Amino acid sequence: MKQIHIDELKSLVENKDDVNVIDVRPKEYYDAGHVPGAVHIPLSTLEDNLDKLDKDQTYHVICHDGVFSEKGTKILDDNGFDAVNIEQGTPEYAGELEK
Numbered sequence: 001m002k003q004i005h006i007d008e009l010k011s012l013v014e015n016k017d018d019v020n021v022i023d024v025r026p027k028e029y030y031d032a033g034h035v036p037g038a039v040h041i042p043l044s045t046l047e048d049n050l051d052k053l054d055k056d057q058t059y060h061v062i063c064h065d066g067v068f069s070e071k072g073t074k075i076l077d078d079n080g081f082d083a084v085n086i087e088q089g090t091p092e093y094a095g096e097l098e099k
Helices: 006-014 027-032 047-052 067-078
Strands: 002-005 020-023 058-062 082-087
Touching: 002 006, 006 058, 006 082, 047 067, 058 067, 067 082
Parallel strands: 002 082, 020 058, 058 082
Antiparallel strands: none
């Protein structure tokens, strides 16, 4: 499983790199603040939404503390997607969060 540290994600987001972030936390956590540009797909619905994702893209999966994102990354990996787990979670993101 590919992984990067939350600081590397911040650098990608700040440099406006073509980065696809999937936030797998529950809705109330996502609504309280998320990494800029992150798309909300709760872990419980990720498998049901795979048809909305592009296998030609890389997806960076984030959650609150790295546990759900690791599970989400495994689901994507197992279904043929290029996925990267974000070590740590949204609370450790040093940049400004979107609401």
